[in-house]
Amino acid sequence: MYVLCLSRDYDYLYKIILIGDSGVGKSCILLRFSDDHFTESYITTIGVDFRFRTIKVDDKIVKLQIWDTAGQERFRTITSAYYRGADGIIIIYDTTDRNSFLHINDWMNEINKYTNEDTCKLLVGNKADCKDDIEITTMEGQNKAKELNISFIETSAKDATNVELAFTMITQELIKKKKKKIPFYA
Numbered sequence: 001m002y003v004l005c006l007s008r009d010y011d012y013l014y015k016i017i018l019i020g021d022s023g024v025g026k027s028c029i030l031l032r033f034s035d036d037h038f039t040e041s042y043i044t045t046i047g048v049d050f051r052f053r054t055i056k057v058d059d060k061i062v063k064l065q066i067w068d069t070a071g072q073e074r075f076r077t078i079t080s081a082y083y084r085g086a087d088g089i090i091i092i093y094d095t096t097d098r099n100s101f102l103h104i105n106d107w108m109n110e111i112n113k114y115t116n117e118d119t120c121k122l123l124v125g126n127k128a129d130c131k132d133d134i135e136i137t138t139m140e141g142q143n144k145a146k147e148l149n150i151s152f153i154e155t156s157a158k159d160a161t162n163v164e165l166a167f168t169m170i171t172q173e174l175i176k177k178k179k180k181k182i183p184f185y186a
Contacts, residue, residue, distance in 0.1 A: 020094075098135045122150060
């Protein structure tokens with residue numbers, strides 16, 4: 001005999017995808033957020049990697065399933081399948097690499113092709129710890145996010161600056177959208 005257990009230890013479950021050019025720090029951000037670890041060695045993600053982490057936001061227990069996608073052009077067709085069912089997307093660029101910033105519109109075109117307007121989006125400028133090598137200012141990042149009508153934050157996976165906050169921000173936005181959709185009956 002099988003017993004089906006329907007209890008769960010979280011209020012919400014969200015699928016969040018990390019996208020951006022190869023080398024911007026998607027895997028490092030995921031590793032910092034999921035395991036509070038950072039590695040200097042760069043290993044290309046082939047296809048996709050994902051991890052879970054449960055956090056508490058606004059008195060709600062939220063389980064996040066975070067997908068780290070390959071940023072290289074040759075894997076782009078593989079990644080398109082992973083957009084399905086995504087609740088949130090974090091678009092990451094490298095603050096020390098102008099090209100990764102210039103490709104944000106390409107990533108947004110892909111997002112718009114495979115998701116709907118309900119998908120929450122957050123723009124992240126990573127490697128903010130590399131002060132001497134900065135090519136994209138905070139103001140440029142803020143202006144780009146404003147142009148795209150999405151939230152923005154700068155992070156450093158290396159020293160953990162704002163990594164937690166980035167995931168908290170997108171989770172708060174997801175919860176807010178979810179609450180707006182729930183009908184209220186008096």
